[in-house]
Amino acid sequence: MATNDPTPRSFGQRLQSLSRQTVYLILIIVVSASVLISKFMGLTLPNKPGAGSQDFFAAIMAIPEGSTVFIQSDVTNSTRGESAGQFEALLRILMRRNIKFAVFCASGEPQAPQVAIDVIARINAQRIANGERAYERWNDWVSLGLFPDGRATAKAMMANLRTAIDKKDTPPGKPPTDVWQSPVMEKLKVIDDIGLYILVTASKTSDILVERLKFAPVTYGDVPLRTKLGCMVTGVMGPETNNYYRSSQIFGVVIGLNGAVEIEHLMENGIKPGQSETYRSLSIEGFKGMQNYARGMAYYLALHTAMGLLIVLVIMGNVGMWLTRRQTGGGA
Template structure:
């Protein structure tokens, strides 16, 4: 009895650093070596994938980046996955940004497309495959102007190439000349304005990716067919990575969350077991 009691006391006074260490290991290992736990794909994510699958090589798509380093961990993985999918389809991509750091986020995505062996894309930054038109202040005003006079809204590339010399923009007069608009948005201005203006006023198909906390406000637009799909948070990004068959940071992030949850549940069950064993022993002493 004394030995059992001593063991129970040890468990009750377990050094919290052991718990912190186990949680740290549960986070680090899946981040370094993704497990690839099965992820059920939601309809709104699959709708985005299916619509992109229907695109034909040479068609134009407009990507809008409205996030910064603060929201990068959650939105960047979905931007990477969707951009990879678009490049695989052979479409032409024009990038704009309604947030100051948005164009930098876009540059990072396209640099990764060429540098990372998982993607293996080979293209020149000469406006034949994609072009970064840079950041424009004004939010809704910029979108409205682009709706009728795209060249006035975005007169040239971020690197200084005039609109007329950008090959993939030849023939573009308004946002209606793009097959779809995809916005990666962490707030306003962002996806909401693209839906309210580009879709509602100009009839352009719109979808996008947002943070998990803001996703619920976009479901009314999705359910009323004003958006053809939506990615909400890291889980949705992991779903899209599963669809394209390229596990990335979203997959490893969700793996880490799942493993940590299992570890925490294990600790809870263990603590309850210790409690009931101690309680039984105390009754035996009485």
């Protein structure tokens, strides 16, 4: 007599056949719990900064006060888990060091300039709440807006910085004015006058800049730089961008959420002699006593648990396959 009862599944098969919904639910619970635990317990997990982040930190800590840094921020909030933490850490360092900056997007992403301005406003609000000086638009930083064609813009900046940037920004209480009249920009004539050029991106814009921008080597304090271009990229873009770091075509690279935590760690602890892989005797004081661990560290536990979950699930699937094979004599 035929039976409608399904064949009972073995333990090995069960291990391999968790439903999609179950996997999704586990991920939601694990990540949400991790973020909440981090938020309410204020966890600070250990981290060992890599050479790319150390060199990046060393460069932005070495540039002279009052210099102007160009920040090409091509990211939107879709990658804020990684990019926002990096960008916030960068802004905190620049503001604490009284370094002026011009922020713009050159990747054709229309939302990016506003996303960057909102992050600056958020950091400014925190500074005011902490009794620090507000970083003032026009006098301390300017927004150069959107350059839809990054390739052409980079070439134009190399050819003539002054004519490549034909933009206005708003001085306090005044109508929009040519950015070249701003204290941030007025001293710049050629691209080598920029203190550093930092790219915050989730895409391949690093390729575009490496191919088109050429900087003369410079030494800031104890930090010799072969180029002024540095990158903060998402984890996905890390391996590609790392090529340029290895060949010294960028001065440093901060990769993904782990990179954001590395920068926050360096802000807290600085670099002690012998710690830097590139500059052995370099010593840099951090910003002890200030708010250094922020968005990066807030998500770091979630990175751990999500990675851990991924590893556990892959092991589960493989153990299940192995058990099933053994049971069926290697046929499954």
